[in-house]
Amino acid sequence: MKVEKGDLILATNGESTTTCIVLSAKCMYEYNERDSFYYTYCLETGLYGLVYSQEILSVVSESFAPDFEFDSQIFDTNYDFYETLLDTYSYWPY
Numbered sequence: 173m174k175v176e177k178g179d180l181i182l183a184t185n186g187e188s189t190t191t192c193i194v195l196s197a198k199c200m201y202e203y204n205e206r207d208s209f210y211y212t213y214c215l216e217t218g219l220y221g222l223v224y225s226q227e228i229l230s231v232v233s234e235s236f237a238p239d240f241e242f243d244s245q246i247f248d249t250n251y252d253f254y255e256t257l258l259d260t261y262s263y264w265p266y
Contacts, residue, residue: 175210175231178238182229183212191215192223193237213242 175181179194192212200208208225220242 173228173231175225175228176234178235178240179231180233180236181212181223181231183223183227184229185227189229190217191232193240194223195220195240195242198225213240 175194175198177194177197181192181194183190183192192214194210194212196211198208198210206226209222210225210228211220212223213220
């Protein structure tokens with residue numbers, strides 16, 4: 173099953189089933205397809221979280237909310253802070 177950013181999915185944790193909006197592309201750990209996951213927003217609880225691929229039951233609606241806006245430091249692409257740390261605290265013996 174192909175899941176894309178913005179899709180509305182049904183996901184289960186084994187006890188309950190919820191509807192979630194997918195907010196990120198598929199993330200994989202060391203190219204392990206079984207452990208791939210998505211960052212999502214749960215409509216029932218209003219919480220953000222991770223949903224693993226094996227927890228997805230079905231795609232309810234494709235492109236349900238493709239422009240869903242959210243603020244998260246996880247996906248912040250401003251690396252100025254890290255660049256400053258590297259310049260300030262890195263040691264080059266040469």
